Structures are given as C-alpha cells and as structure tokens.
Amino acid sequence: MIVLEYSSYLMTSLLIAGGRVLRPDMTVSQADVLIDQDSGLIEKIGSDLTAENTLQASNSLVTPGFVNGHSHIPMVLLRGYADDKPLDRWLEEDIWPAESTMTADDVHTGAKLGLLEMIKSGTTGFADMYFHVPEIVDAVDQAGVRALLGHGIVTAGKDADKALADVEKSLEFAQKYDGAAEGRISTAFMPHSLVTVGNEYLEEFVPRVREAGIPIHYHANETLNEVRPIVNDHGIRPLDYAANHGILEPQDFVAHGVHVDEQEINLIAEAGTSVIHCPASNMKLASGMAPIQRMRDAGVTVGLGTDGAATNNDLSLLDEGRDAAMLGKIAANDASAVPAETVIQMMTQGSASALGFHSGVIEEKEPADLAVIDLEKPHLTPRNDLVSHLAYSAAGSDVKHTVCDGQILMRDREVLTLEEESIVEQAQQTASSLVSRVSS
Ligand SMILES: CSC[C@H]1O[C@@H](n2cnc3c(O)ncnc32)[C@H](O)[C@@H]1O
Numbered sequence: 001m002i003v004l005e006y007s008s009y010l011m012t013s014l015l016i017a018g019g020r021v022l023r024p025d026m027t028v029s030q031a032d033v034l035i036d037q038d039s040g041l042i043e044k045i046g047s048d049l050t051a052e053n054t055l056q057a058s059n060s061l062v063t064p065g066f067v068n069g070h071s072h073i074p075m076v077l078l079r080g081y082a083d084d085k086p087l088d089r090w091l092e093e094d095i096w097p098a099e100s101t102m103t104a105d106d107v108h109t110g111a112k113l114g115l116l117e118m119i120k121s122g123t124t125g126f127a128d129m130y131f132h133v134p135e136i137v138d139a140v141d142q143a144g145v146r147a148l149l150g151h152g153i154v155t156a157g158k159d160a161d162k163a164l165a166d167v168e169k170s171l172e173f174a175q176k177y178d179g180a181a182e183g184r185i186s187t188a189f190m191p192h193s194l195v196t197v198g199n200e201y202l203e204e205f206v207p208r209v210r211e212a213g214i215p216i217h218y219h220a221n222e223t224l225n226e227v228r229p230i231v232n233d234h235g236i237r238p239l240d241y242a243a244n245h246g247i248l249e250p251q252d253f254v255a256h257g258v259h260v261d262e263q264e265i266n267l268i269a270e271a272g273t274s275v276i277h278c279p280a281s282n283m284k285l286a287s288g289m290a291p292i293q294r295m296r297d298a299g300v301t302v303g304l305g306t307d308g309a310a311t312n313n314d315l316s317l318l319d320e321g322r323d324a325a326m327l328g329k330i331a332a333n334d335a336s337a338v339p340a341e342t343v344i345q346m347m348t349q350g351s352a353s354a355l356g357f358h359s360g361v362i363e364e365k366e367p368a369d370l371a372v373i374d375l376e377k378p379h380l381t382p383r384n385d386l387v388s389h390l391a392y393s394a395a396g397s398d399v400k401h402t403v404c405d406g407q408i409l410m411r412d413r414e415v416l417t418l419e420e421e422s423i424v425e426q427a428q429q430t431a432s433s434l435v436s437r438v439s440s
C-alpha cells in the first residue's frame with residue numbers, strides 16, 4: 001500500500017528529442033524539449049537532455065499545439081450533408097431539421113470522430129458550442145485534449161417554457177462542468193447569436209452569468225442578414241447591442257466578426273473581447289470577408305476556428321491558417337496583410353488567449369501542449385523557412401506526434417487515447433442512420 005502511494009508521486013518525464021523548435025518570437029532553433037508529465041509543464045528546452053519516455057523529432061518541427069477557437073465538433077456527422085447554400089437556408093432547410101433528430105449517443109459518437117480528426121491534425125485545444133454537451137465532456141476527458149465547452153442557446157421559434165429551459169441549461173452546464181477532466185475543461189455561457197436569442201433572456205441571465213464569473217461566447221456579425229434585424233429593430237449596430245447587454249467583456253469571445261464597421265472594431269478593441277476568425281466557413285457560406293488585418297491593427301486579439309465540419313469541410317487548423325492568410329490579403333487588398341507569423345500567432349497564442357488557456361507557446365514552465373510536424377515531405381522541401389511552411393504548405397496529415405498536458409495523444413500517427421477504427425466505423429453507421437431518419 002505504502003509503495004503504491006509512493007510510486008504515484010514519482011516524476012515521469014517525456015523528451016521531445018532533436019527537433020527544430022518554434023519559439024514564441026517565431027524563431028526556430030534546434031533543441032530538445034523536456035516535459036514533466038506529472039505537472040504537464042515544459043521543464044526545460046536545451047540540448048542533450050534525457051527522460052524516461054522519448055518522442056523522436058529529428059527532421060521535424062516542434063510547434064505549439066493548435067487551438068481551434070470556434071467549432072461544433074459533432075457536426076462532423078453532417079460533413080457533406082448539405083453544401084453550397086448560404087447560412088440561413090443551410091440552417092433552416094437542412095441542418096436544424098437534421099440536428100433535431102440527434103440523440104445524446106449521436107453527439108458522443110460525433111465528438112469522438114471530431115476529436116480524432118483534431119488530434120491527427122495537431123490540435124490540442126478547442127472551444128465548442130453544441131447540445132448534449134455532457135457527452136462532449138466525456139469524449140474530451142477520454143481524448144486528453146483541452147476544451148472550453150458550452151450549451152448553445154436558441155430561443156427564437158420556441159415557446160416561452162422551452163426557451164427558458166434552454167437558457168437555464170447553458171448556465172447550469174457552465175457551472176457544473178467548469179474544471180472537469182482534471183482541469184482540462186472550462187466552460188462558457190453560449191447564446192447562439194444576437195438574433196436567435198431574445199433580448200429578454202440576455203437581460204435576465206447575463207447578470208447571473210457575470211455573478212458566477214463565467215465567460216460568454218456567441219456568433220456575431222457573421223452575415224448581413226444577422227446585422228440588419230439588430231439595426232432595424234434596435235437602431236444600433238450589433239456590437240453596440242452586445243455591449244449594452246453586458247456581453248462584450250475581456251473574458252468574452254465572439255465567432256466571425258465579418259460585417260463589423262470601423263466603430264465596432266474600435267469598440268471591440270477597447271472592450272478587450274476577442275474575435276475568432278473562421279475563414280473557410282465564411283468563404284463556403286459566402287458570408288463575407290472579416291477585416292482581420294484592421295482588427296489586429298486596432299489591437300483586437302484574433303484567434304482561428306474551423307466552425308463546424310459541415311461548413312469547412314474539415315477540422316484542420318493548418319488548412320484554416322492558409323485560408324486566413326489568403327482571405328486576409330484579398331480582404332485588405334494587400335499581399336503583405338495577414339503574413340505567415342500572424343497566421344501562426346492566431347492559431348496558437350491568439351486562440352489560446354481568447355479561450356483563457358495558458359497554452360500556445362513552447363516555453364519553460366508553460367503547458368506542454370505541442371505538435372511535431374514531419375518535415376521529410378516533398379511539399380515541405382526545401383526547408384528554407386519553416387514559419388512559411390507551417391502557414392502555407394503543411395497539412396494536418398504531416399503531424400507525427402501530438403502531446404497535450406504532457407501526455408502523448410498521438411505517437412507516429414497512432415492516436416493512443418481513442419480507438420480510431422471502431423470510432424470511424426460507428427460514426428459511419430450513426431451518420432447513415434441520421435440521414436435516413438431525416439429523410440423519412
Ligand atoms: C445551438 S448549438 C450551435 C448551433 O450552431 C449551428 N451552426 C453551425 N455553424 C454555424 C454558423 O456558421 N453560424 C451560425 N450557426 C451555426 C449549429 O448547427 C448548431 O445548431
């Protein structure tokens with residue numbers, strides 16, 4: 001008995017050996033990274049280090065794990081289900097009818113499939129808005145990543161009792177699950193958007209949410225169809241409306257921010273609220289081009305998110321980074337806008353800071369959340385500028401190892417925390433049954 005207790009206090013260590021390490025100042029240097037697996041922190045970055053466990057990183061780039069700042073991961077089950085429509089028609093004609101048939105088990109299966117995809121593309125943390133969220137908690141606990149989760153509230157089109165119950169559920173979830181999965185899970189109160197949640201619910205609940213110290217996350221200014229009703233009904237811009245309702249605070253973060261005017265950019269910068277840019281979703285739904293360079297110049301913290309896999313159609317942040325650079329240049333009509341360093345900053349520190357995670361950099365005493373990218377690939381040759389390669393050339397399938405909180409989640413492309421084969425098979429069956437349920 002005494003021996004067992006003693007052994008549980010023994011330090012275990014992990015070495016990421018011989019890689020090229022991406023440092024917070026965006027320089028790359030050859031180094032070993034020593035991780036204390038008990039605390040989950042990076043202990044030392046240097047040369048000739050040793051540890052009990054090793055991950056080989058020669059000819060590889062060691063980067064901070066990517067943080068997906070906005071997603072709906074169970075929507076992987078709806079990948080390829082309804083493409084090529086604008087947001088309103090896509091939600092109303094296809095997605096909401098399909099989601100209304102989704103069970104807790106379906107969400108659990110979808111979450112595991114999405115987590116597999118994220119771990120396999122180097123993502124170590126994410127924010128998610130969905131329903132049946134306790135199932136997502138369970139999947140995250142097993143997968144070993146970090147997550148900020150919330151129940152997405154929609155009151156529009158519901159009778160008063162159901163609407164109120166939905167809002168209560170979001171607050172109760174946030175209170176109950178904050179700190180779950182040994183502290184890897186945090187929570188937020190999540191109104192779906194400023195037009196799908198009635199102002200009376202914000203008026204009643206935001207003071208309670210603030211009292212409990214819970215952050216708030218919602219879709220904002222995604223399409224013009226979402227901006228117009230606020231302007232018409234309330235005579236003010238959506239982010240002024242958000243500020244008036246007390247949901248534009250430093251701990252809050254909004255998804256999209258596509259149709260923001262100059263005054264709203266300054267407002268959000270002054271408020272200290274973060275924006276999660278979702279370029280692939282914005283392009284696929286033809287929502288518009290978010291003025292990312294202008295927001296960053298104004299001092300807004302900008303992170304990157306995939307949104308759901310049905311508007312993307314994958315969960316790889318490396319793809320998202322390239323999209324952000326390309327779209328950012330077109331939006332600013334300037335090839336120097338949203339350069340490689342900015343893209344990498346957004347997919348690591350930017351998203352991490354928006355979500356209140358302490359990850360996002362490879363630095364001693366910081367969380368050991370990282371990805372190792374195999375550079376021995378034709379499309380990553382020659383290895384002149386690894387920052388450029390990470391932003392413009394690398395793909396999720398180049399990720400060799402993924403580590404979160406000091407634990408190995410994927411080694412040599414084998415996910416150790418989830419059973420890939422059975423999850424993929426189960427997800428295929430679940431998705432087929434979902435589609436047949438909707439069409440019957
Ligand atoms: C109520 S849970 C979250 C809700 O959001 C829906 N959703 C997925 N992608 C988007 C998007 O780009 N804008 C707005 N809403 C979106 C998802 O289908 C869920 O119903």
Ligand SMILES: [Zn+2]
Nearest residue numbers: 219255307308
């Ligand atoms: Zn979304």
